[in-house]
Structure formats: structure tokens, C-alpha cells
Amino acid sequence: MLRFEIEKTEGQSRLGKLYTAHGEIETPAFMPVGTAATVKAMLPDSVAQTGAQILLGNTYHLMLRPGADRIQRLGGLHKFMNWDKPILTDSGGFQVMSLSKLRTITEEGVSFRSHIDGSLWHLSAETSIGIQHKLDSNITMCFDECPPYPSDKRYVANSTRRSMRWAKRSKEAFIDRPGYGIFGIVQGGVHPDLREESCRSLTEIGFDGYALGGLAVGEGQDLMFKTIGVTTPHLPADKPRYLMGVGRPSDIVGAVLRGVDMFDCVMPTRSGRTAQAFTRHGVMNLRNACYKDDPTPLDDQCHCPACLHYSRAYLHHLVRTKEILGVMLLTWHNLTYYQDLMKGIRQALREGRFTEFAQGVFS
Amino acid sequence: MLRFEIEKTEGQSRLGKLYTAHGEIETPAFMPVGTAATVKAMLPDSVAQTGAQILLGNTYHLMLRPGADRIQRLGGLHKFMNWDKPILTDSGGFQVMSLSKLRTITEEGVSFRSHIDGSLWHLSAETSIGIQHKLDSNITMCFDECPPYPSDKRYVANSTRRSMRWAKRSKEAFIDRPGYGIFGIVQGGVHPDLREESCRSLTEIGFDGYALGGLAVGEGQDLMFKTIGVTTPHLPADKPRYLMGVGRPSDIVGAVLRGVDMFDCVMPTRSGRTAQAFTRHGVMNLRNACYKDDPTPLDDQCHCPACLHYSRAYLHHLVRTKEILGVMLLTWHNLTYYQDLMKGIRQALREGRFTEFAQGVFS
Numbered sequence: 001m002l003r004f005e006i007e008k009t010e011g012q013s014r015l016g017k018l019y020t021a022h023g024e025i026e027t028p029a030f031m032p033v034g035t036a037a038t039v040k041a042m043l044p045d046s047v048a049q050t051g052a053q054i055l056l057g058n059t060y061h062l063m064l065r066p067g068a069d070r071i072q073r074l075g076g077l078h079k080f081m082n083w084d085k086p087i088l089t090d091s092g093g094f095q096v097m098s099l100s101k102l103r104t105i106t107e108e109g110v111s112f113r114s115h116i117d118g119s120l121w122h123l124s125a126e127t128s129i130g131i132q133h134k135l136d137s138n139i140t141m142c143f144d145e146c147p148p149y150p151s152d153k154r155y156v157a158n159s160t161r162r163s164m165r166w167a168k169r170s171k172e173a174f175i176d177r178p179g180y181g182i183f184g185i186v187q188g189g190v191h192p193d194l195r196e197e198s199c200r201s202l203t204e205i206g207f208d209g210y211a212l213g214g215l216a217v218g219e220g221q222d223l224m225f226k227t228i229g230v231t232t233p234h235l236p237a238d239k240p241r242y243l244m245g246v247g248r249p250s251d252i253v254g255a256v257l258r259g260v261d262m263f264d265c266v267m268p269t270r271s272g273r274t275a276q277a278f279t280r281h282g283v284m285n286l287r288n289a290c291y292k293d294d295p296t297p298l299d300d301q302c303h304c305p306a307c308l309h310y311s312r313a314y315l316h317h318l319v320r321t322k323e324i325l326g327v328m329l330l331t332w333h334n335l336t337y338y339q340d341l342m343k344g345i346r347q348a349l350r351e352g353r354f355t356e357f358a359q360g361v362f363s
Numbered sequence: 364m365l366r367f368e369i370e371k372t373e374g375q376s377r378l379g380k381l382y383t384a385h386g387e388i389e390t391p392a393f394m395p396v397g398t399a400a401t402v403k404a405m406l407p408d409s410v411a412q413t414g415a416q417i418l419l420g421n422t423y424h425l426m427l428r429p430g431a432d433r434i435q436r437l438g439g440l441h442k443f444m445n446w447d448k449p450i451l452t453d454s455g456g457f458q459v460m461s462l463s464k465l466r467t468i469t470e471e472g473v474s475f476r477s478h479i480d481g482s483l484w485h486l487s488a489e490t491s492i493g494i495q496h497k498l499d500s501n502i503t504m505c506f507d508e509c510p511p512y513p514s515d516k517r518y519v520a521n522s523t524r525r526s527m528r529w530a531k532r533s534k535e536a537f538i539d540r541p542g543y544g545i546f547g548i549v550q551g552g553v554h555p556d557l558r559e560e561s562c563r564s565l566t567e568i569g570f571d572g573y574a575l576g577g578l579a580v581g582e583g584q585d586l587m588f589k590t591i592g593v594t595t596p597h598l599p600a601d602k603p604r605y606l607m608g609v610g611r612p613s614d615i616v617g618a619v620l621r622g623v624d625m626f627d628c629v630m631p632t633r634s635g636r637t638a639q640a641f642t643r644h645g646v647m648n649l650r651n652a653c654y655k656d657d658p659t660p661l662d663d664q665c666h667c668p669a670c671l672h673y674s675r676a677y678l679h680h681l682v683r684t685k686e687i688l689g690v691m692l693l694t695w696h697n698l699t700y701y702q703d704l705m706k707g708i709r710q711a712l713r714e715g716r717f718t719e720f721a722q723g724v725f726s
Binding site: 043311318323 | 399400401403404405406407408428429433436437438443444445655656658668672673674676677679680681683684686687688690691
């Protein structure tokens with residue numbers, strides 16, 4: 001059971017708060033990805049300093065290494081990784097499809113081989129929820145299949161209906177307790193009728209929140225926005241909505257415009273490892289030789305250590321010499337940029353000027 | 364000109380303070396290595412938190428990337444890398460010998476090809492000192508040759524005498540100013556007569572401090588200690604002594620026993636990148652499967668973040684999954700261990716029980 005309060009709305013956009021056993025989350029919220037029990041190249045204190053109030057962990061990665069039973073014995077994921085704020089875990093369904101090999105999908109669940117050592121594993125609604133319990137995840141995600149894009153409509157329909165049956169089994173396997181909850185995942189590809197059907201199925205089961213899955217898989221921003229737009233009206237107004245694996249800053253703003261409350265994406269962290277920086281001057285590639293003598297900070301409106309203490313020339317030097325500190329500083333900066341974006345969105349909602357704020361992003 | 368005060372002695376060991384334009388250094392001191400204008404995988408604030416009061420920078424690496432003129436234009440090495448405490452730079456002589464290709468040594472200096480792109484470079488006493496000025500190094504090192512070990516005595520003698528002529532040229536090229544100084548480097552291999560001759564040559568020139576070069580190059584701890592023991596008595600008692608590139612904790616304690624005041628070594632940082640941890644329980648390899656379920660901290664007497672907030676099981680997991688955070692935490696821990704060792708040495712000297720302290724290390 002998770003309490004969610006909507007403080008204010010503007011059009012379809014919502015300013016809210018989600019309460020968990022490990023603290024509250026102001027929404028719209030962006031969740032940094034901590035795949036293998038670490039946000040890559042960041043200490044948890046530093047992640048918190050960026051403004052992040054919740055992290056995402058990956059069931060698929062953690063079940064393989066170090067193993068869910070081991071994390072449970074060591075006191076749960078919060079203690080294991082020294083993060084005492086809320087954690088959401090995905091169900092493993094998406095990674096099984098995108099990372100593992102030799103998958104077999106049946107009504108019961110999925111058999112697959114580990115991408116690390118080829119060992120054979122099995123995941124089902126029941127085992128996925130069980131693992132997420134062992135991790136002590138505050139927000140458990142239903143086990144689902146994310147069909148590849150594009151897929152023919154018949155495949156998407158069958159897959160979506162099976163995911164809805166898995167959603168029911170996930171909910172039944174979930175052990176409810178105060179400050180913990182389970183989210184359903186809407187599938188249906190880019191088909192409005194299947195999305196609506198999926199929303200109806202999940203709403204009948206009843207969840208603490210509703211995620212939009214199967215998007216940002218290659219369909220493009222226009223079709224993604226369109227699909228979000230035909231989905232959120234069919235979801236309960238009083239529950240949080242989470243767009244999985246999204247995205248670029250403009251994706252986030254466009255989704256908030258369409259009633260989404262939560263996001264996660266590897267983009268800020270992965271970009272930090274490939275010399276890309278999100279700034280108020282646009283996306284910059286620090287490998288670029290134009291920065292080698294640039295004494296100015298990356299983003300003069302940013303308060304992260306990379307911007308407060310270093311020049312673009314120094315960051316360029318770190319990138320060129322493949323120094324770990326370059327990855328550390330750019331990751332820190334990008335996560336700060338994303339959290340500042342979310343603060344800006346929330347502030348605009350609070351002040352009733354989010355529509356105007358969003359126009360600034362898309363103009 | 365650098366002021367050095369010896370507060371207390373015990374046998375040949377000395378407790379002292381070295382004053383620079385960027386702050387003071389308590390000796391015996393260990394200098395973390397910041398090769399390419401970064402202590403690998405550490406923010407400067409974190410390096411300072413370990414207790415480090417001075418860093419070492421590498422002339423060879425910095426002249427190649429990003430270039431000494433560029434660092435000068437950007438305000439010097441302290442500003443470039445956001446480290447406002449003292450910096451010592453080596454002269455490049457050692458790295459030219461160990462890293463570069465196609466070296467030609469003449470009386471004038473050394474021509475070599477960069478290990479990065481094969482480009483042709485030249486270093487001499489005058490250019491090395493000039494680069495160190497551009498970096499704004501607090502402690503400039505003389506340009507010298509570090510002969511390979513073993514070398515025949517005739518080669519070592521000729522090389523040492525040339526290094527002494529380079530030392531004279533280095534001193535002449537050095538622009539003296541308050542809070543900045545230049546150290547001579549004693550060479551002479553493992554030959555007591557050559558070491559004595561080298562000490563005499565350098566003392567005649569007159570330096571702010573004296574380094575012992577050409578050690579820890581494969582001669583073993585016994586012969587290294589023996590060579591230190593026949594060298595330090597020939598150095599001025601009132602100037603700091605610096606053993607270059609050393610070493611393991613027992614090397615440091617043994618050298619302090621023989622009158623050495625300063626050290627640098629890549630060991631704590633490099634070990635942090637290869638899963639080795641220095642602890643009060645000995646050296647541990649965190650890759651080892653014996654740690655995979657170990658809920659205890661790395662070193663329960665250590666106050667670094669790795670020991671305060673994480674289990675050995677978590678560190679093992681980070682190492683196995685090749686997570687950058689593993690490198691960050693183990694580097695931080697190892698640097699903390701080394702600085703705690705130096706604090707322990709200084710405390711023992713202050714309390715007149717260093718001989719006893721050293722016996723604990725060698726028993």
C-alpha cells in the first residue's frame with residue numbers, strides 16, 4: 001500500500017507526492033538507474049545530492065549477480081548498496097527480452113540463458129515478485145513481456161493479454177505491507193485499442209500505480225506521445241503513472257504534459273560514460289577538440305561539482321586521457337541536470353505555469 | 364625557497380614540517396600520485412579527506428597531454444585540477460626511461476617518442492624545469508636519468524655523473540621564489556661510493572630537499588634499505604629527504620627509520636583498480652570468492668566510506684561486476700590506509716615510540 005497525493009493539476013499534468021516506507025517522492029520524479037546495486041560511477045551520497053529521491057534497481061541483473069537470496073541475507077538492497085531512500089525494481093521482463101539469449105516464453109513464464117555465463121534461468125510472475133520481495137523493493141513491478149518494435153498487431157495483442165494474465169498473478173504473489181506497493185504495466189504497443197484494453201485489465205486488478213511499458217523502443221517521439229495520450233485517460237486519476245525507460249528531457253516534459261508522474265532512464269548516466277553532457281546550452285560532446293582550451297564551466301547555471309570547480313578544458317582532458325574522474329564528473333553533472341529539470345517542472349506546476357514552461361522546451 | 368622545520372628526532376627518524384606557498388606538509392608524508400592531473404577515480408576533496416597534504420604530478424604525462432603551455436594558460440596545475448594544496452612534480456626523467464620509445468640520451472638531454480602517438484619530443488634540464496614552472500609546481504624535481512636495474516657499475520657511474528651535471532643545470536634554470544623549491548635527486552644505483560659522491564655533488568650545488576632516486580626498481584627491500592642507510596648520512600640534516608616511488612607500508616616504515624621524510628607511490632591507487640585492499644588484517648584481494656557473503660567491513664578500524672558504509676560482500680560484488688564504484692571505494696580506502704599509516708608514524712615520533720612502532724611492522 002502506497003499513499004499518493006495530488007497537490008495540484010494543470011491540464012493533464014499533476015504535481016504530487018508518493019509516500020513509501022523509505023521516504024517520500026515528489027512527482028513528477030526522475031529515477032536514476034542503479035542496475036547492479038550501484039548508480040554507475042556515483043556514491044549514493046552524491047546521487048542524493050543531485051536531488052534524486054528514488055532509485056531503480058534491476059531484478060534481472062541482481063538475480064544473476066550477486067543473487068537475490070544473497071542480498072536478502074545481507075539485509076536487503078537498501079542496506080547492501082547504502083541507499084536508505086526508496087527503491088523501485090523492474091520485474092526483469094524487459095532485460096530478459098533485451099539482454100538474455102535463447103529465450104523460451106510460455107504461459108507459465110520465461111526460460112533464458114544468462115548474458116554473463118550462459119547459465120539457464122527461469123522467471124515467472126511468482127518468481128519475479130518473490131525476488132523483488134527479497135530485494136526489499138518499495139515499488140515492485142509486475143512481470144510482463146515487452147514485445148519488440150515493430151511487431152504485428154496479432155503478436156502484440158497476444159503478448160499484451162498474456163502480460164495482463166501475468167499482472168493478475170503478480171498482484172496475487174505480492175505481499176502487501178504499509179509503504180510498499182506494486183505497479184501494473186500497460187502494454188499494447190502503439191495500438192490505442194490494445195492500450196485501452198490493457199488499462200482496463202490492470203484497473204480491474206487494482207494497483208498502487210500504473211506504468212506505461214513498451215514505449216521508447218524505436219517508435220519515435222511523435223508516436224510515443226500519441227500513445228501516451230490515448231493511454232493515460234484510461235488510468236485511475238488518483239494513482240501515480242510511470243513511463244518506463246524514458247528519456248530525453250523533451251520526452252519527459254511531453255509526457256508530463258500528458259499526465260505522467262515518474263520516469264527512469266539510463267541516458268544521464270550512460271551519457272556520462274560517453275562524454276555527453278546535458279546542459280542549458282544543449283547537449284555537448286566533451287571529446288570535441290573545440291573544448292581543449294575552453295576555461296569556462298560546462299554549464300554556468302549548474303551547481304554540481306563538475307560545473308563549480310572545473311573548466312571544459314579540464315573535462316575534455318579527462319575524457320581524452322580516459323580518466324575515471326571524467327566519467328564521475330560528467331555522470332554527476334547529467335544526473336544534476338535531470339533532477340534540476342524535474343525541480344523546474346514541479347516548480348512550474350506549483351506556480352501554474354507548466355504549459356508555458358513546456359512551450360519553452362518545444363519551441 | 365622552502366622552509367623545513369624538524370620538530371623532533373628519534374634515532375635517524377625525523378618529525379617535521381615543510382612550508383610551501385600552498386600550505387604546509389607534515390612529515391613523514393605520503394604523496395598520492397596524480398599522474399595526468401587527477402588522482403585516478405578520486406575527487407580532490409576526497410583525496411584531502413584521506414589526510415593527504417600534497418600530491419605528485421607527472422611532467423612527462425602532462426607535457427604530452429594536455430600540454431604545459433595549456434595548463435599555464437588555464438591558470439596552473441592547482442587550478443586546472445582543483446587542488447589548492449601543495450604539488451610536487453617529477454622531472455619526467457623516470458617516465459621517459461620507463462614509458463617512452465626510441466630514446467636517445469646525450470649530454471644535452473633526451474629525445475624520445477611519445478608512448479601515446481609516437482610523436483617526437485625532447486627533454487633537458489632546462490625544458491623540464493621550464494615545464495614545472497609552467498605547471499606552477501611547489502616542489503620542482505631536477506632532471507635526471509634513472510639507470511635500469513641491474514646495470515654495470517661503469518654505466519651507473521657515468522649516468523650518475525651526467526645526472527649531477529644536469530642537477531647543476533636544473534638548479535640554474537630554476538627561478539627561486541618564496542614557498543617554491545627544487546629538490547636534487549641522488550643517484551648511484553646500489554653502490555655506496557657512487558651514492559656518497561652523488562650526495563656530495565648535490566650538496567655542493569645546494570637544494571631545498573634531496574630525493575633518493577633509482578631505488579625500488581627491482582633490487583629488493585634489503586638492498587634498498589642498505590642503500591638508503593649509506594645515503595642519508597651524507598645529506599644535509601636540515602633538509603627534507605624524499606624516497607621516490609616507494610612503496611609498500613613496510614618499505615615506508617623502514618625508510619623513515621633510516622631518515623627519510625617523504626614518499627610517493629602508485630601502489631594505493633593502482634591496487635584500488637585491481638581489487639587489492641591494504642588493511643589492518645593484511646592485504647586482501649576483493650575478487651576472492653571467500654568475501655561473497657561476508658557482511659563485515661573491509662577494515663573495522665578504518666573511517667573511509669568503503670569501510671563505514673559497505674560490506675566486503677558488496678565490494679566483492681562491485682569488483683566482480685567491474686563497477687566503477689568498486690574502483691572508487693577501494694582507491695579511497697587504500698589512500699586512507701596510507702595516510703593513517705603516516706599519521707601513526709608521526710604520532711609515534713611525537714611520542715618518542717617510533718622504534719617500537721617500527722618493530723611492530725617488522726616483527
